[in-house]
Amino acid sequence: MDRGDVSVTTDELSREFGTTVALDGVDLDLHDPEILGLAGPNGSGKTTLIRCLLGLLAPTAGTSTINGVASLELGPEERSQIGFMPQREAVYGDLTARENVSFFARLYGLSDRDAAVERALSFVDLTDRADERVRNFSGGMIRRVSLACTVVHDPAVVILDEPTVGLDPELRASMWRGFREWREAGAIVIVSTHYLGEATNCDRVLFLRDGRVLALDTPDAFLQATGTDDLEDAFLELLEGQ
Template sequence: MTAPAIKISGLYKAYGDISALAGASLLVGAGEIFGLVGPNGAGKTTLIKAICGVLKPDRGAVTILGLDAGSERYAVRRRLGYMPQEPALYEDLSPRENLAFFGSGYRTAGLEKRIRDSLEFVGLWQRRDDPLHTFSGGMRQRASLACALLRDPQLLILDEPTAGVDPTLKQAFWEHFRELKQRGITIFLTTNMMDEALHCDRVAVIRSGRVLVTEAPDAIRSRGRARITIELAGGGLREADVSGYEEELPRLLLSYGLSDKVRRVSIHRPSLEDVVLSMIQKPDGGWWITQMRNKTRNPKPETRNRGAKAQ
């Protein structure tokens, strides 16, 4: 990994008795699309606020592009594009007026051109002078994304950018994100939709203010337990929940004799959503988090018999 775009170490934040962040740590590489997934209230937005320097953590450190997000927040913000969860634009102003206003905060060179480029990028140039209250939810999200792109940021922070967006527009958003990645922009986004997480280079799963795991989506998925069902000639069924089924399957078949006794083998691989859900729903972070902590490399498959004539 190249020099990190975001480095978060042991971040804590509490609102009264409620702990929003409880030791969250993250490392996001420059130029990657990084997804933070987790249920509502897991601490995603709080973490984003800490990155943008609008939240003062109780403990821990946030370094953005080599700068401290607290003491050097003004320098950090110059390099950021920020798209909050809600559109956070003025409804009675047009996209062009909104972008002109927010673009004036830091002196943005060639602001007029930047406004045009950003609005064209999200396909809103034709509607540039219409007030935002005449826009659909998806169009407001696009206007908000245009605002985030205004300053040609090095790091784009997107808080649930596709929430409430229809599938076609969602696809268009992801095309935008990939195009931005091609330009070398690091994208950090939060989502609670697993189909979105699949588009990311790496994903971190957060629950109760703690990051449980950071991996590529496929790596997370492959760690899920596949269910192997072996249908025997006599009508019995053998089911086994295994991790690393590619290795486990031959072993299982050998144990059943690899003969005409085995009539059919079916494998159900868990989706990314299944795996993430198993992590965030269990108090210890799911079976394989515990497994990783215990450094157990080859867990024994859990097998059980079903059917009258099972061997």
């Protein structure tokens, strides 16, 4: 896919649910290929930010865009450039892994669907079990099928909400290698995680707390600024400094 210019932006993005402030003036400006980690504890606003970016949730205030198009105005053509993997299962248990991925490839109108499906299955290391029904898979394997469905159309912007939950360390490392390959091919990859240790794989990390941006920088810069050895300790230092 010719990705062209990629970008993800937010400007004073805010979202309230009644009296609860889920996002509070989040600014983001991505105009080059990179892996951005969204990090923070449960309830920090990671999923709300993702839903606003995708136009699945209208903000209370502020704006967001993907590839220059306002999130709430994303149409079929713009969405064909986006891959999204939600936290919850988004695959069909009665279908095989291959049938699930093929279904999503067909939705995107891929011309060489079979080849795209095989590449996606290989990426998540499911080629040998591609013809088994998903309902018989473990939770981790279902995540792998979901990821294959997310990237089968080679999107320019990939947004992953807790993609490595339930995966063993070897497969988790393999996925991060894949994320870096997408970045090198010109994609923006946004990965939310509460595993702060794996956020060191990101080019930059956006720390969220109570819907606010606590800090945005490279992993090395966080470690150097806080004098710590890992990002979990760095995050705690940042919290104490507020």
